[in-house]
Amino acid sequence: MIRVVLPAHLRTLARVSGEVELRVTGQVTQSSVLDALEARYPVLRGTVRDQDNGRRRAFVRFFACEQDLSHEQPDAPLPDAVAAGAEPFLIVGAMAGG
Amino acid sequence: MSGVRVLVGTRKGAFVLTSDGRREQWDVSGPHFPGWEIYHVKGSPADPDRLYASQSSGWFGQVIQRSDDGGVTWTPVGNKFSYAGAAGTHQWYDGTPHPWEFARVWHLEPALTDPDTVYAGVEDAGLFRSTDGGQEWQELPGLRRHDSGPSWQPGAGGMCLHTILLDAAQPGRMFAAISAAGAFRSDDAGETWRPVNHGLHSEGIPDTAAEVGHCVHRLAMHPSRPGVLYMQKHWDVMRSDDSGESWREISGNLPTDFGFPIDVHAHEPDTVYVVPITSDSLHFPPEGKLRVYRSRTGGDDWEALTRGLPQRDCYVNVLRDAMAVDSLDSCGVYFGTTGGQVYVSADAGDNWAPIVRDLPAVLSVEVQTLP
Numbered sequence: 001m002i003r004v005v006l007p008a009h010l011r012t013l014a015r016v017s018g019e020v021e022l023r024v025t026g027q028v029t030q031s032s033v034l035d036a037l038e039a040r041y042p043v044l045r046g047t048v049r050d051q052d053n054g055r056r057r058a059f060v061r062f063f064a065c066e067q068d069l070s071h072e073q074p075d076a077p078l079p080d081a082v083a084a085g086a087e088p089f090l091i092v093g094a095m096a097g098g
Numbered sequence: 099m100s101g102v103r104v105l106v107g108t109r110k111g112a113f114v115l116t117s118d119g120r121r122e123q124w125d126v127s128g129p130h131f132p133g134w135e136i137y138h139v140k141g142s143p144a145d146p147d148r149l150y151a152s153q154s155s156g157w158f159g160q161v162i163q164r165s166d167d168g169g170v171t172w173t174p175v176g177n178k179f180s181y182a183g184a185a186g187t188h189q190w191y192d193g194t195p196h197p198w199e200f201a202r203v204w205h206l207e208p209a210l211t212d213p214d215t216v217y218a219g220v221e222d223a224g225l226f227r228s229t230d231g232g233q234e235w236q237e238l239p240g241l242r243r244h245d246s247g248p249s250w251q252p253g254a255g256g257m258c259l260h261t262i263l264l265d266a267a268q269p270g271r272m273f274a275a276i277s278a279a280g281a282f283r284s285d286d287a288g289e290t291w292r293p294v295n296h297g298l299h300s301e302g303i304p305d306t307a308a309e310v311g312h313c314v315h316r317l318a319m320h321p322s323r324p325g326v327l328y329m330q331k332h333w334d335v336m337r338s339d340d341s342g343e344s345w346r347e348i349s350g351n352l353p354t355d356f357g358f359p360i361d362v363h364a365h366e367p368d369t370v371y372v373v374p375i376t377s378d379s380l381h382f383p384p385e386g387k388l389r390v391y392r393s394r395t396g397g398d399d400w401e402a403l404t405r406g407l408p409q410r411d412c413y414v415n416v417l418r419d420a421m422a423v424d425s426l427d428s429c430g431v432y433f434g435t436t437g438g439q440v441y442v443s444a445d446a447g448d449n450w451a452p453i454v455r456d457l458p459a460v461l462s463v464e465v466q467t468l469p
Contacts, residue, residue: 047158059157093157
């Protein structure tokens with residue numbers, strides 16, 4: 001299972017607490033994880049990435065294994081530790097404004 | 099006894115304020131959607147328990163919320179606002195073409211007779227409609243595709259479609275206003291549009307009387323007399339007696355004719371309210387005195403309403419969607435400020451009192467009159 005940590009506002013919107021666990025078929029990438037997330041929680045569509053072009057929203061960041069993966073290609077494999085469920089994939093609201 | 103429900107959108111959540119017909123004691127519910135910008139909350143005229151809210155965030159984009167129980171519980175509905183066909187371009191601040199990009203929903207206007215139909219005015223300026231209670235949204239592209247569309251450009255607050263008026267007497271007629279393009283009218287339920295800005299003069303554009311390019315801040319209409327429109331423009335308070343075909347200035351003796359909201363008394367179509375603001379670069383009341391101005395003559399002659407409002411050291415603003423009226427026998431008037439106060443007058447503006455003083459900056463105020 002893939003572990004995903006959502007920012008507080010999206011946990012509220014999806015009505016979840018703590019980490020989300022997702023089953024991802026095939027290669028574990030940003031796209032496949034977000035596809036699984038949005039399939040399970042349709043209310044999150046458009047809040048992390050644009051619904052028309054799939055681009056990450058400007059003030060959303062993706063972290064894992066103490067790395068910023070925000071600028072990686074959406075179809076690039078995520079770290080093995082994320083794919084194995086040892087480390088979470090973090091969706092983070094960027095530090096900006098108030 | 100009848101009562102009122104005031105729907106308040108703020109920079110950090112929504113609030114629902116309720117009272118009986120006396121409008122003296124208030125219950126405050128909220129914040130709903132804390133931490134999110136709530137540009138607008140509005141109830142259906144056909145079903146007062148049906149509410150729609152525009153919830154947005156610079157981080158996480160647009161969410162539309164719907165309530166079927168008068169704001170007690172809410173459910174997120176559809177949030178996909180895709181411009182129809184090729185997006186095209188409008189003019190950017192530097193004069194270059196800029197692709198239309200959806201930013202947020204500024205205004206939600208539920209249809210007059212069907213609770214499941216609701217219009218959304220968005221930034222970048224476009225008009226959308228849902229006919230299934232907000233689940234799916236389709237653009238009415240005739241407005242954005244008007245020949246003048248490529249020349250529209252944003253005001254300082256973004257290129258927003260902020261006003262939607264539906265004509266109850268003439269089904270299919272509707273008005274929209276865009277900053278900074280102007281006022282537009284459709285006579286075929288939003289399929290086609292034309293600018294209705296004849297008579298407007300704006301110093302901030304090269305051709306001061308151009309067909310489009312005016313920064314209209316707000317339109318208002320009395321439902322019993324929909325051919326008469328009132329407008330608060332960037333500067334100038336205006337009136338049309340022919341459904342927007344022509345406009346004349348009614349600023350009269352106002353201390354300044356810059357401002358944002360404008361509204362009409364529920365039972366007196368010639369009684370109009372504005373909140374004068376010092377200037378386009380000084381967005382606070384003149385002399386630090388918060389004054390609503392009322393005209394009982396459809397404009398030109400205005401009186402200051404001050405009782406209960408701060409008359410010193412007040413430097414708040416009142417935004418375009420932050421004034422509303424109820425339809426109780428003694429018409430109530432409401433407005434919210436960027437300082438977080440929501441004021442009510444239960445006697446058509448003669449006397450005012452704060453309902454709440456310390457909310458986040460108020461973006462919008464609507465009121466429902468309940469049986």
